[in-house]
Amino acid sequence: MIWDIAEQKSTIEGLDAEGRPDPAYAQALGLLRAPFGRRALAFAVDVGIWAVLALPLLIGAVPLVAKLATGAISPYGFLNHPDFLLAAVTAGVSTLLGVVYLVVQLILHGVKGVTIGKAATGIRSVNVRTLERPRVGAVFVRFVLLIASAIIPLLGPAFLLVSPTFDPEGRGRGLHDKATGVWLVDVRRGLNPYDQKRMRVARKVVKAEPTRGRSALPSLATPADPDAQPEYRPAGRVSAGVIGMARPHDARDRPAIGLATAAPAATPLEVQPGTPVLGGYREIVQGQEPTDAAALPTARDTESAPAGALGSDPAPDSVPEPPLAREPEPERAPEAERAPEPARAAVFGLVFDSGERIAIDGAVLLGRNPDTADHAGARAVALADDSRSLSKTHLLVRSVADGVEITDCGSTNGSGLIRAGTEYAVVAGTPILTTEGDSVRLGDRVAAVVRL
Template identity: 60%
Template sequence: MESDGMIWEIDDSKPKIEGLDSVGRPDPAYAAALGLLRAPFGRRSLALVCDVALWMLLQLPLWLGAVPLLLKLATGAISPYGFLNHPGFILAVVMASVSSVLSLILLIVQWVQHGRQGRTIGKAIAGIRSVDVRTLERPGVGRVLLRFLIFGASGIVPVLGPALLLSTPTFDPEGRGRGWHDKATGIWLVDARRGLNPYDEKRMRVARKMVKAEPTKGRSTLPSLATHATADAQPAYRPGNRISAGVLGVARPYAANERPEVGLATAAAESVQVETGKPVLGGYRGEPASTPAPILPSMGRPGGMPGPVPTSTPRPQQAPAQAPAPRPAPAARPSPAPQPAPAPLPTQHAPASQPAPAPESHPSPAQRMPAARFGLRLDTGESILVSEPVLLGRNPDATEHPEARPIALTDDSRSLSKTHLLVRPVDGGLEIIDCRSTNGSGLVRAGVEYAVAAGIPVRTVDGDVIRLGDRVASVVRV
């Protein structure tokens, strides 16, 4: 509405109800995905019998103390004057009052409990709950009252009317066991003993998140930090040389026949050789190379000790963008005074024909680091690559697990502990350890949730779902 240059907007947005189809009807598949099951007919009959039996139990004072005197008045055994002056009249009035008051209290309690918590005393005994079929929440006292009035109106036709109404749940085309009185009031009776209890708010939130977290058939692919297993495979991106300020540039992709060795050892050796102009035999300074240099007999060394022949590391020839400026020749340094060679130790004498033992080969850090294979996909859509131990929680403290990398997760419901779960990569999946969290952790496999005891490692595989408080995360293969 626009008036005098002003625009008034009315926010008529309504809360979105999950589990409805395109025309606004409740979808039975959504309720089944949450884990809600219809109440079996046998236990529904048991709940009705329990409620009726409890009501009849409260009528015993009326039947024992007042009904015999009323029967005498009805049959003419005593007159109305004799009825009022009968010695048992006061007792009959008291007993009838007790039954009436107790019946009224029971009726109010059953009505309110059924509307707010979806259960009567009989339904609680049978493990049945009533919910609103659209929202899967409490039905409300108005719907429960209307349902009771419809059931009472069926008694206009004695026996046949109630029997027909109670048999209609068996003819439900949706297979949810809803009778005419249930469909008229929008109520659905579910099994809270074998299925999910809809009044367990924590588990309902987790179930809704799990259903929303898996709407697609495929899984998101996490980026891999490992070198490709096939040597002929050409990566789409290859970072160039790095300095303290960042990446200098992106190198062009090499052809299959000229691709050099990928790893930190070659890059470190080339960088040291460019700085000093001397060849380096190891991946790092002071570390032996993975391939030992050839050992030849010494030429002119005292003691006949064999020594390595210096070699230079070849580099791929590339046309430089600009010729480097010539460096000034270093100033001549005075040669040090000759010093007498120390006497060789007895343990150092070795025949000239035998070569010295080759140094042990040590794999470079790039070769020692295991390739990441699994990760976590959170219910918010975020992905965490678990290539090392990670610590999850609201604000994880890595004091007890110094080797783990802390990752803080957002949690509006504050169901996560400060340090909640430790996740470590293992062969074939992930290993989780609950860090004595307040709301605990769980492992959902094939639709069944298993509790995770605090401090006990539990193995997970691809497709499992991990519950952390009210948050859920799926284990995915990278």
């Protein structure tokens, strides 16, 4: 039996619907065209090195050949001239060095995308479609086109070298570049396409850009209207014991909350932490103006209220009692003896390139198999790592007020903060604050910081 095996073809990213390379994709990766000034300097360096290698030929052989060309000596005199042997040796040495130099330059250019001049000026050559090495054949044809332009002396090479300045795509590609599919990029100010790790990260960031949307959540704020009911009361209970499902009461029959006499506030009160407004009511003392928000009972006072005082109907036949005298506040326990604070709801999270979402509630330890021995209280989350680029314990992520704080745990391949298309290295052991819109790199994995 003959099995038909479908040939797997590699997909080239960054092509438009017609199969042409998209300049916007390369720009999103961080690739920048090489500036014309540095391109000219790189060309001058390459030609200068070749001129140095040709000095023996120019000094030892050219003068003797010039005499033969002008008729100062005959061909017989040329072959029997005392300097003929020296001229032959210098010409052979220069020719051999020039050929070796040309071969090395073509191989480096085709395999590494660099010549000596391009390396000195921070320029690399890539295939404009694949953004990978241009190959030796392409750069050789490019060199032949440059030499062939000398058929028209001066004007031909000058036109070919100036053609990158009127590229309609704005990539600075000349006629010889377009004929061979070569593009020269700047690695000093932009991304180095031969840095495989950073190219993988850049492609993942561009390809797997998550949707940063905000979910509509119920409001926990106290309503300004005294007759309005809160949208959501976590402490409310019904007879079935379901949290957050308290039965709303009638606005004309409000439950007793421990205030002997109360009247609606004339103006909405500003809600301050620790001083709940309690439905927009202020306490009234006979003969005095209403007190301000600072005089209202705090959350600690309302905890001692009888059952049914908050969020439920009052017990039948019950008569509201006058407020009791407030007892002096007990001394607070030292920091070491206090009970740990409950974990607050996660505000930020991470969305990985695989689509996995992790809510950051407190401290979260990320890695291939995180060990929480040195990070007490942290929650360990193991990540998939097909490329083996993650360390066992790679990154500590902590929720803070303004975003997510990341700390590299001395990982092998390091971590990075990607902001506005630029990656910044994260020093091991140094906390870095990230906000919504940033991305975090862990080895080869990328995660976007989003607000939940």
